[in-house]
Amino acid sequence: xxxxAFKHMAAVSMEEIxxxxxxxxxxxxxxxxxxxxxxxxxxxxDTALTLSNxxxxxxxxxRDLSRTSGLSMGAxxxxxxxxxxxxxxxxxxxxxxxxxxxxxxxxxTAPPDxxxxxxxxxxxxxxxxxxxxxxxxxxxxxxxNKTQQKKSIEGxxxxxxxxxxxxxxxxxxxxxxxxxxxxxxxxxxxMLQDWYVKRWKYARRQISVEAYADFVIEFVEAALNIxxxxx
Amino acid sequence: xxxxAFKHMAAVSMEEIxxxxxxxxxxxxxxxxxxxxxxxxxxxxDTALTLSNxxxxxxxxxRDLSRTSGLSMGAxxxxxxxxxxxxxxxxxxxxxxxxxxxxxxxxxTAPPDxxxxxxxxxxxxxxxxxxxxxxxxxxxxxxxNKTQQKKSIEGxxxxxxxxxxxxxxxxxxxxxxxxxxxxxxxxxxxMLQDWYVKRWKYARRQISVEAYADFVIEFVEAALNIxxxxx
DNA sequence: CAAAAAATAGAACGATCGTTCGTTATTTTA
DNA sequence: TAAAATAACGAACGATCGTTCTATTTTTTG
Numbered sequence: 001x002x003x004x005a006f007k008h009m010a011a012v013s014m015e016e017i018x019x020x021x022x023x024x025x026x027x028x029x030x031x032x033x034x035x036x037x038x039x040x041x042x043x044x045x046d047t048a049l050t051l052s053n054x055x056x057x058x059x060x061x062x063r064d065l066s067r068t069s070g071l072s073m074g075a076x077x078x079x080x081x082x083x084x085x086x087x088x089x090x091x092x093x094x095x096x097x098x099x100x101x102x103x104x105x106x107x108x109t110a111p112p113d114x115x116x117x118x119x120x121x122x123x124x125x126x127x128x129x130x131x132x133x134x135x136x137x138x139x140x141x142x143x144x145n146k147t148q149q150k151k152s153i154e155g156x157x158x159x160x161x162x163x164x165x166x167x168x169x170x171x172x173x174x175x176x177x178x179x180x181x182x183x184x185x186x187x188x189x190x191m192l193q194d195w196y197v198k199r200w201k202y203a204r205r206q207i208s209v210e211a212y213a214d215f216v217i218e219f220v221e222a223a224l225n226i227x228x229x230x231x
Numbered sequence: 232x233x234x235x236a237f238k239h240m241a242a243v244s245m246e247e248i249x250x251x252x253x254x255x256x257x258x259x260x261x262x263x264x265x266x267x268x269x270x271x272x273x274x275x276x277d278t279a280l281t282l283s284n285x286x287x288x289x290x291x292x293x294r295d296l297s298r299t300s301g302l303s304m305g306a307x308x309x310x311x312x313x314x315x316x317x318x319x320x321x322x323x324x325x326x327x328x329x330x331x332x333x334x335x336x337x338x339x340t341a342p343p344d345x346x347x348x349x350x351x352x353x354x355x356x357x358x359x360x361x362x363x364x365x366x367x368x369x370x371x372x373x374x375x376n377k378t379q380q381k382k383s384i385e386g387x388x389x390x391x392x393x394x395x396x397x398x399x400x401x402x403x404x405x406x407x408x409x410x411x412x413x414x415x416x417x418x419x420x421x422m423l424q425d426w427y428v429k430r431w432k433y434a435r436r437q438i439s440v441e442a443y444a445d446f447v448i449e450f451v452e453a454a455l456n457i458x459x460x461x462x
Numbered sequence: 463c464a465a466a467a468a469a470t471a472g473a474a475c476g477a478t479c480g481t482t483c484g485t486t487a488t489t490t491t492a
Numbered sequence: 493t494a495a496a497a498t499a500a501c502g503a504a505c506g507a508t509c510g511t512t513c514t515a516t517t518t519t520t521t522g
Binding site for chain 4: 261262263264267271297302303304305306309
């Protein structure tokens with residue numbers, strides 16, 4: 001599947017996400033009307049992600065956020081109860097989205113090699129669309145409290161488990177040669193994460209997400225010594 | 232080469248590093264006597280790295296640093312002129328160390344496959360010894376000013392270039408099959424960096440740096456379709 | 463179009479930040 | 493061991509932080 005098709009199919013947009021956040025956090029959000037809330041939440045999150053990814057969440061003051069978003073300090077506090085909660089909202093949404101897209105896009109009955117390719121492509125395409133969000137989640141885990149940090153770690157291990165399961169399925173069905181599925185899944189994940197963590201590097205070299213996906217898939221398949229003949 | 236041998240050979244220690252920092256930054260450091268300076272610098276850097284890696288450099292106040300290190304606020308400012316400079320000192324030292332160890336440990340006349348293995352092992356072993364420093368450098372680039380950020384990017388590309396050169400040498404000497412040396416170097420670097428960025432994960436799974444090195448080397452060699460017979 | 467409800471504005475508060483500086487303690491020198 | 497040099501101390505300063513709260517503006521309702 002190419003990137004454009006995925007983008008259309010996944011249907012993840014800032015507006016869609018903010019509608020979910022609004023529904024999920026009605027307790028903290030003082031705004032009543034969805035239309036107003038969604039519009040401003042999109043503005044707030046987009047601005048917060050941009051500023052945070054430039055100079056870090058802690059270094060972004062709420063006055064920065066106010067100035068850049070155009071909303072007053074008082075208005076901002078109608079959408080979250082504290083700066084910490086703003087951080088948690090972004091992190092929670094990132095996790096929820098990842099889980100949803102992964103379970104929706106990967107067919108568990110497909111042959112393992114196909115599943116592996118689908119998982120890698122889905123990971124790359126999703127993080128390409130939502131680069132700001134994933135980069136933020138990756139870099140700002142430290143600023144979370146212990147409870148939220150634990151959730152973040154669980155999220156990391158959960159997506160890794162997706163790859164472990166696929167690899168083990170491939171071994172069982174004698175399609176892959178994988179001696180250590182856990183470490184293999186680890187390095188695959190590392191390669192996939194590099195795409196959104198070092199986005200600047202690939203942008204500078206004008207490498208598209210599709211080119212990167214093609215490359216990583218081929219690289220991994222060569223390492224796994226995949227036997228396509230068994231299909 | 233195993234990890235213990237490398238550790239002994241590389242001879243990088245906190246004291247050694249602080250002596251270098253002292254020599255390099257005599258202009259900013261108000262302390263005259265090396266013995267005093269090195270002792271306290273080691274304390275300051277070690278504490279700063281621990282606190283920063285826990286909750287981020289910006290979130291670490293100089294009062295935190297003072298309390299935990301046992302040095303007064305005034306004393307701290309005898310070792311750096313500003314918090315920003317403290318950050319730069321750590322970053323500069325990390326870069327200098329990487330460059331030095333890399334050029335010292337890799338023999339440019341060795342066969343490419345040997346060079347590749349040496350480069351990967353050196354990277355992993357060095358970042359294992361200096362995990363705190365590399366994790367810090369990786370996570371705190373955003374807090375640097377533009378000039379320092381540029382240096383950080385150059386450093387990243389410089390170590391990547393080491394791998395590109397080795398891969399291209401391997402292709403020229405017909406020992407590797409590498410269609411895209413730049414992307415290949417990129418993903419190799421991503422796998423190597425994962426070791427110190429996700430240190431908690433590997434610690435939890437009780438995977439040693441040697442085990443990880445063995446695995447990554449084997450994984451990469453399988454992907455590159457290395458022909459050992461040509462040696 | 464007036465009253466009620468919803469949303470925004472921005473000054474004010476106490477806490478904490480990085481940084482400075484006059485003083486005190488420690489070490490070296492002669 | 494007294495004088496000089498070096499190092500450490502910690503209270504104080506102004507700036508800025510997250511947060512609150514009342515006043516004002518905008519939108520909806522009847």
